[in-house]
Amino acid sequence: MPIHKLRREDLGDYGNILVSEAVPLDDPVPAPFTAHWCVVEPGATSERHMHREIEAFFVTSGRGLVAVDGVESEVEAGDTIYLDPLHDHTIHNPAENTDDLVFVTVYWADDDARAALAEPEPAAAERTAALAFVTPATPNGDLHLGHLAGPYLAADVWVRAARARGVDARFVTGSDDHQTYVEHKAWQLGKPVEETAELYGTRILAALEAVGARPDLFLRPAASAAHGERTAAFFTRLYESGALRREVVPTLYCKRCERHLFEIYVRGLCPHCGAATNGIGCEGCGRPNGCHDLAEPACNVCGGTPVPGTQERVVFPLEDYRHGLADFIGRASMGTHVRTLCERMLAEPLPTISVTHESAWGVPAPVPGLEGQVIWSWFEVASLYSAAAADMAASRGWSANGAEAGLHDGDVRVLQFFGFDNGYFKAILLTALFLAAGEEAPPSTFVTNEFYRLDGRKFSTSANHLVSVLDAVESTSPDLIRYYLCATRPARVETSYSAAELAETVQRELVEGWQGWLHGLGSKLREHFDGAAPDTGLWTEQHRSFESDLRGWCAEAERSLTAECFSPARLVRVLSELVREASELGAAELEWAVVPGRWDMFRTAVALELAAARALAILAAPVMPRFGCMLAEDLGLEQRGPAPAVAYLAPGTPVRLGRPYFEL
Amino acid sequence: MPIHKLRREDLGDYGNILVSEAVPLDDPVPAPFTAHWCVVEPGATSERHMHREIEAFFVTSGRGLVAVDGVESEVEAGDTIYLDPLHDHTIHNPAENTDDLVFVTVYWADDDARAALAEPEPAAAERTAALAFVTPATPNGDLHLGHLAGPYLAADVWVRAARARGVDARFVTGSDDHQTYVEHKAWQLGKPVEETAELYGTRILAALEAVGARPDLFLRPAASAAHGERTAAFFTRLYESGALRREVVPTLYCKRCERHLFEIYVRGLCPHCGAATNGIGCEGCGRPNGCHDLAEPACNVCGGTPVPGTQERVVFPLEDYRHGLADFIGRASMGTHVRTLCERMLAEPLPTISVTHESAWGVPAPVPGLEGQVIWSWFEVASLYSAAAADMAASRGWSANGAEAGLHDGDVRVLQFFGFDNGYFKAILLTALFLAAGEEAPPSTFVTNEFYRLDGRKFSTSANHLVSVLDAVESTSPDLIRYYLCATRPARVETSYSAAELAETVQRELVEGWQGWLHGLGSKLREHFDGAAPDTGLWTEQHRSFESDLRGWCAEAERSLTAECFSPARLVRVLSELVREASELGAAELEWAVVPGRWDMFRTAVALELAAARALAILAAPVMPRFGCMLAEDLGLEQRGPAPAVAYLAPGTPVRLGRPYFEL
Numbered sequence A, B: 001m002p003i004h005k006l007r008r009e010d011l012g013d014y015g016n017i018l019v020s021e022a023v024p025l026d027d028p029v030p031a032p033f034t035a036h037w038c039v040v041e042p043g044a045t046s047e048r049h050m051h052r053e054i055e056a057f058f059v060t061s062g063r064g065l066v067a068v069d070g071v072e073s074e075v076e077a078g079d080t081i082y083l084d085p086l087h088d089h090t091i092h093n094p095a096e097n098t099d100d101l102v103f104v105t106v107y108w109a110d111d112d113a114r115a116a117l118a119e120p121e122p123a124a125a126e127r128t129a130a131l132a133f134v135t136p137a138t139p140n141g142d143l144h145l146g147h148l149a150g151p152y153l154a155a156d157v158w159v160r161a162a163r164a165r166g167v168d169a170r171f172v173t174g175s176d177d178h179q180t181y182v183e184h185k186a187w188q189l190g191k192p193v194e195e196t197a198e199l200y201g202t203r204i205l206a207a208l209e210a211v212g213a214r215p216d217l218f219l220r221p222a223a224s225a226a227h228g229e230r231t232a233a234f235f236t237r238l239y240e241s242g243a244l245r246r247e248v249v250p251t252l253y254c255k256r257c258e259r260h261l262f263e264i265y266v267r268g269l270c271p272h273c274g275a276a277t278n279g280i281g282c283e284g285c286g287r288p289n290g291c292h293d294l295a296e297p298a299c300n301v302c303g304g305t306p307v308p309g310t311q312e313r314v315v316f317p318l319e320d321y322r323h324g325l326a327d328f329i330g331r332a333s334m335g336t337h338v339r340t341l342c343e344r345m346l347a348e349p350l351p352t353i354s355v356t357h358e359s360a361w362g363v364p365a366p367v368p369g370l371e372g373q374v375i376w377s378w379f380e381v382a383s384l385y386s387a388a389a390a391d392m393a394a395s396r397g398w399s400a401n402g403a404e405a406g407l408h409d410g411d412v413r414v415l416q417f418f419g420f421d422n423g424y425f426k427a428i429l430l431t432a433l434f435l436a437a438g439e440e441a442p443p444s445t446f447v448t449n450e451f452y453r454l455d456g457r458k459f460s461t462s463a464n465h466l467v468s469v470l471d472a473v474e475s476t477s478p479d480l481i482r483y484y485l486c487a488t489r490p491a492r493v494e495t496s497y498s499a500a501e502l503a504e505t506v507q508r509e510l511v512e513g514w515q516g517w518l519h520g521l522g523s524k525l526r527e528h529f530d531g532a533a534p535d536t537g538l539w540t541e542q543h544r545s546f547e548s549d550l551r552g553w554c555a556e557a558e559r560s561l562t563a564e565c566f567s568p569a570r571l572v573r574v575l576s577e578l579v580r581e582a583s584e585l586g587a588a589e590l591e592w593a594v595v596p597g598r599w600d601m602f603r604t605a606v607a608l609e610l611a612a613a614r615a616l617a618i619l620a621a622p623v624m625p626r627f628g629c630m631l632a633e634d635l636g637l638e639q640r641g642p643a644p645a646v647a648y649l650a651p652g653t654p655v656r657l658g659r660p661y662f663e664l
Helices: A111-116 A145-164 A180-189 A193-210 A225-241 A318-331 A336-346 A377-395 A420-436 A469-475 A478-487 A499-529 A541-559 A568-594 A599-620 A625-634 B111-117 B145-164 B180-189 B193-210 B225-241 B318-331 B336-346 B377-395 B420-436 B469-475 B478-487 B499-529 B541-559 B568-594 B599-620 B625-634
Strands: A011-014 A017-020 A034-040 A054-061 A063-068 A071-076 A080-083 A089-092 A101-108 A129-134 A168-174 A217-219 A245-254 A266-269 A276-278 A295-299 A307-317 A352-354 A356-358 A373-375 A412-419 A445-449 A452-454 A495-497 B011-014 B017-020 B034-040 B054-061 B063-068 B071-076 B080-083 B089-092 B101-108 B129-134 B168-174 B217-219 B245-254 B266-269 B276-278 B295-299 B307-317 B352-354 B356-358 B373-375 B412-419 B445-449 B452-454 B495-497
Touching: A011 A034, A034 A089, A054 A071, A129 A145, A129 A377, A145 A168, A145 A193, A145 A412, A145 A445, A145 A452, A145 A469, A145 A478, A145 A495, A145 A568, A168 A377, A180 A193, A193 A469, A217 A377, A225 A307, A225 A373, A225 A377, A225 A420, A245 A352, A307 A318, A307 A356, A307 A420, A318 A336, A318 A352, A318 A420, A336 A420, A336 A445, A336 B568, A373 A377, A377 A412, A377 A420, A412 A420, A420 A445, A469 A478, A478 A499, A478 A568, A478 A625, A499 A568, A499 A599, A541 A568, A541 A599, A541 B541, A568 A599, A568 B336, A568 B568, A599 A625, B011 B034, B034 B089, B054 B071, B129 B145, B129 B377, B145 B168, B145 B193, B145 B412, B145 B445, B145 B452, B145 B469, B145 B478, B145 B495, B145 B568, B168 B377, B180 B193, B193 B469, B217 B377, B225 B307, B225 B373, B225 B377, B225 B420, B245 B352, B307 B318, B307 B356, B307 B420, B318 B336, B318 B352, B318 B420, B336 B420, B336 B445, B373 B377, B377 B412, B377 B420, B412 B420, B420 B445, B469 B478, B478 B499, B478 B568, B478 B625, B499 B568, B499 B599, B541 B568, B541 B599, B568 B599, B599 B625
Parallel strands: A129 A168, A129 A412, A168 A217, A412 A445, A452 A495, B129 B168, B129 B412, B168 B217, B412 B445, B452 B495
Antiparallel strands: A011 A017, A017 A034, A034 A101, A054 A080, A054 A101, A063 A071, A063 A089, A245 A307, A266 A276, A266 A295, A307 A352, A356 A373, B011 B017, B017 B034, B034 B101, B054 B080, B054 B101, B063 B071, B063 B089, B245 B307, B266 B276, B266 B295, B307 B352, B356 B373
16 A cells, blocks of 8 residues: 655646646556645646646645636635536635645546537627727738738628627728838838828728728828827827836947838848848747847848947837736637747747837837837837727727726727737737736737748749739639638648639639539529429428538538637638538439429428528628628528528528629 | 318318318418318328427327327327427327327427527437348449449448447348349350359459458359248248239240340330330339330340230239338438339339249249249349348347348348439338238338449440449559549439549548648657657647547548448548648647647647547548558557547557558
8 A cells, every 4th residue: 555645845846836746546556547736835826727637626725716717716625626628727825825725636538528528619708899900001012812811801701700690890900001111112112101101001902992801990090190199199108107118229220321220121030030031020930029139130221231239219128017918828819829929938038129219200209308219110000909999989889998098808809810920019019018008808819820822932022922912803703812712711821822723613612513503403493493492391311411411510610700710711611511412412302303292302402402502691701792692682681680500591582593603 | 350160171181181271370460380270080190201390289189199200109189299390200090999080280490499409310229230231243244433332332331330330230242143134144245144143243252352342241142052942932932922923914025036025135215214224124213114114125135126925924013012111111211312213103003023034044933834934033132131131140149030031120230232223122122022021120221322424424334434343453552442432422413433533632632631641740749759649738729629620520420421321422521621620730739849838738739630640540441441450550549349539549659650551
């Protein structure tokens, strides 16, 4: 009978608490579980986590708080806490206690039991209003398919799907006029910077409109005095609160250009990954730099080698928000790539970043003695978000919440759509700014993407390796561009655009598949039902099985339209499966039409096909709005509000399914 | 206040009972349901049916029995019966009653309520033993890919999947030696018929073995004296019971050949659909003919026009089994095409068919005075099935059940796999023979297929438009042939084989998709885990979501391997989706490997990928046994019995994933 004793010296750190090596329970035979002794010292909280094992805590001494899925309960010696698998949990010993909280944890995996109690993932409660923010576009060139396939189309698809569910959802973005990239482009073009920002900002909005992805709010900062004032006020508030401070920072100075190099004005090698990059942020690894720390730096205007310099600027010390950021990142919904970027950054000291720099282009820094400097454009993004949230609150008759930033992820659901290269700015920088402004719940739902390639190579404005959205819509209908971009969206891995593959995919899946089925269904309705929807009659096992499948496809399609599992690629694959099976059902069930007295079987099958067509109209609409609208019209669907995805057409509804839905 | 009165003269026939037109309930506003008065006369039973509407019966007078899903309850005046949607039901007034059973039915559709209570389809209870019968192959040529893509591969896939679930499943078929088609082929070849049957029977079995679809029993009738005796005994029993009788039947007689033309010996136009056909059964519409009723008949040996004749034969009057057949067809599980064929036949008088004909080739008819006639070969099929069932009963230590035929769909589940062109023979003729023999539960699970084409045109042995299985395996591995045939199986509609598409599909789906993912996973395991399976650690929302998906794919894959929803095409599509998502998960989650202290997240993702690979090994094995076996081996899976499809590899299991799994 081996006895294992708990000794302080056997304890090791594990997620902020002290844990023993596994208690040996293997003599004479292994126990079917693992056990540890754990000590939570006063003031300590175990790291929030979840796992597939079932776990029991036996509290042996002390008292504290256990939180499961964020719900806290007081616990004390003698308590047993039984934890279901895959629910996140922490245990906390309040600082005012004097005694350690000690417990034994026992855990084991039981996949059979889990399979038996497998429940659908808890769906995030739907709120009545939502703001979908997309990083404002840099007006230094046209919007290309790489941009569109990333956050812009995704936000539009999500917003359309949310609206169909009855949510007051708004798509907010703008042009990021005051970026140094715009200034640099104007210099290249030999045009005034205002004109450059105006030109490309207008063309970017036109491109979004041309593919049916018109934002509800598209802010043009250079043309908005109110925006400048809001940004300056936001900056001043943070400056006055001490969140921002003046500091002399190291810089790179170009003697020939007489400029401290910032962002686009400098190029070199990323201090983290070694990739070629401009200043501030690296597109490759996503991590920030301070410009002065680039290896092999060069001025991007004259090509000369800059020298080390210093300049007094306003800075924002991210390290001050470490705890808030860590907590936020633990709770926020985001893809693995962004999450790992955040975790890597949190594993090291967080940088102090410059938030003003010398320029005549931008919102002047409202700080005496720093005349000639402007506020870094990411402050404008924060200001845009707050303003949009305040607008929405006002338009819905709500008062803004306590935080003056006004951007509350509470009544309004706030989502951010962005590419991985913006991960640091969105997840760390913007979040820290909102925390600094006193916002308790910064936007914590991120829908991200990786790079989209053109024929296998990175889209590049400078190398002119791109297809602009405005050019694409000249030759291909918006629905088809949207379909193909959704089908190939680089959600988790880089993917590639190919015009030949677009044509082939559309022909096979949409023209031969979807349209072929719908036209055949239309003919059948005209021939056998005078063009009106029949009611279901008598059912066979094939009918029941198809209805059950239809329910499954609709559920999967709807899940792929949620922010947490957002995948328009999966959505269109599920819809193609729905069409394939509905088409086969329709072909096979046509036999009933010739069996005497079996009309009731035949009409059930046709009513099921129409229910499938109805689901297709609703579920495809966020991706292909024109098709969704045409099909809804042809099926006599009037209802525009939220509708259960599986439902039958009202018997007698006139149905017309014959016009071309997809034209290359 | 409109009053509607029930009057006998307003009642009409509806499925064997008397039903009023819908009671008008629309003044001043329409009622949210439909109501009928119904009268069940003594001895009547309503037709078994189900529908999506919820229904309530209010019994107003009389008494009887209501059966829901086959479970009977006594009902009488004053009773209310509430019926859930999509459960089949009948109501019966026993013949010994003197009063009508009268009830009011009220029904309405409520899709929202249905969606809320939507439950998975009740799975057929799994039995411990199963017999999968495939129509014996005609040994008049080689087995080609059209045959294989139909019932043969399907039965092998089903049997392999059932065995993996622990069912003692057996695949039974044979060569149908005594068909006139074999005799005719021998005549064409100028060879003895015994030699022809021997040659092709051997080659057919070799072809099945070459693609890993070796039957557990492959009966060669010409070489089995016992089989002949069993067939004769079965025939005699039916003859002596009066189920078979002698009758002078109309024939077509070829004066030049001095033969009453039968089956292959005559050609003409089908009396039902007008298609060109041989005698007995039409491949086009599936309906039987009597040879003498063919339009534009010609002798298939001399080409001459036959004249009407008569001959005394033994006949089997199918009409005698109308009620048993109708009841059977109402209960049996079958595809729509076969079901509609049966229903069309039942809507007309059923034919009396000849079951002996003049020939020296076959089992002699044991009827004095009819020397020179043989028993029609479908009796041999019935005899084979009974014998195989009796064998299985004996080998499992069961006594055969009451019916001497010995073919009981009780303890042993009996399935029949066949092409639609055999629908009449299997669903009507064989069933009637078993009913005549006193079998209470003839095999009632049918898995059927339509024609498979070669490059868009029908496979044809006579036109030499075919790819024989033995030729195919010379150039392509059995796994890949099986995969492609499963992916394109003509389950409900005709589909087509294309060698170019096979190569392309295999390259894209299997080589780049499945193998690419597995090899990448193998490299990752070698690089990060010393080639051993990690345990899951800490979970993120991506991990939880993937596990939930994996559970869904496994459930869908398993459902597509059941007889009721049998679809190997859907199975391989689901597995490709599993691979696609697992591969993307693996790529995205690799980021955790470089985050300090986050190994527990990384290993969860890799353990999930391995769980997906494990599910793939199990679920793909019925389709690609060699691949399934290799992958199971490489994952260290030892367990051969039934296993939950979602489970984790034991931590520490050595995993090797690097060898070529698919070679074109």
